[in-house]
Ligand SMILES: Cc1ncc(COP(=O)(O)O)c(C=O)c1O
């Protein structure tokens with residue numbers, strides 16, 4: 095169920111009128127629904143009920159401590175890509191034993207920290223990373239649990255910037271070369287080979303590429319068993335898409351059902367790393383129209399949020415719904431470009447949107463819970479927005495609005 099819906103001509107987040115949130119906390123602001131995060135997580139968990147599984151929420155999608163904490167309370171695991179994300183998980187009450195560590199460029203100090211706290215598994219992406227991990231585990235006198243992230247050379251059919259499972263991408267180990275690398279890993283004294291991992295891209299809207307990748311990975315699992323390397327888990331990464339516009343991605347239930355069918359009676363634990371499908375539609379970004387500017391060419395609605403607050407439209411030409419918080423009945427509809435105050439032509443949140451608008455109106459950018467705040471910046475020395483979480487009838491500030499002092503704290507002029 096959508097936790098952001100209209101009642102009596104007003105947009106609500108759970109039980110709270112979004113206009114009241116804007117009045118009390120200002121704009122721009124990110125607003126999340128706790129129930130939506132929980133429901134999206136539970137959809138995965140219940141689809142996997144009865145099978146050994148671990149759902150490792152991809153922290154990069156939305157790493158606010160409160161979000162991680164809400165998921166940790168449900169027993170979630172976490173997929174991290176940095177020691178910074180690891181610290182977030184620990185401070186949010188996540189269990190290190192339910193953390194998988196992904197990423198192509200893990201630094202020695204990050205590996206050390208992850209080994210010290212006892213993460214569940216390292217998803218290793220190259221021969222040289224194996225060497226580094228083996229050496230550091232040896233220094234600490236432990237065995238590092240590893241999976242190899244293989245690159246199955248499957249076209250995920252998504253935006254090229256977020257496609258990761260093709261040979262030309264930097265990610266993973268060529269699946270054809272994987273038996274050799276597994277044999278090396280298995281021979282290293284400070285590594286414990288546990289599984290296989292693969293993540294082919296993000297915002298996938300059909301199951302076919304996942305299944306294609308899975309077939310190739312399962313063939314590798316068989317081949318490794320013949321070589322005497324028995325794997326215990328299969329990590330199929332994240333990547334399930336959401337409906338931003340008219341996409342119709344499979345539900346977690348359908349996507350997981352299809353994977354389970356492929357697994358048959360293989361007793362491998364299934365690990366997943368969903369990010370977007372848990373977070374995107376659990377959040378909106380609220381913004382207010384400052385000025386309306388109509389030229390011969392275009393109608394611009396200049397709002398108080400900008401590309402620094404939400405970069406997806408500028409970076410990927412991503413389309414996200416932009417809806418009025420209180421639709422004007424009978425107002426004249428025009429086609430608007432919704433643009434921010436940043437000095438870049440690429441500073442837009444949406445183009446050609448039919449809306450009846452007046453200065454001062456509140457707008458909500460939908461599907462903003464994933465890759466929204468986490469990709470924000472201070473470009474143009476703009477303070478980053480607050481993050482708020484609605485829980486039933488209550489609104490919690492889970493990140494305060496940044497101040498100029500916050501921004502300037504770490505900068506120093508040269509001595510006189
Ligand atoms: C290794 C890895 N796992 C999981 C994810 C999460 O992906 P998504 O947000 O598409 O579910 C990503 C990002 O694409 C990733 O790189």
Ligand SMILES: N[C@@H](CCCC[NH3+])C(=O)O
Nearest residue numbers: 154256296297406464465
């Ligand atoms: N940042 C991307 C997703 C990247 C996924 C990271 N592996 C987006 O906003 O769509």
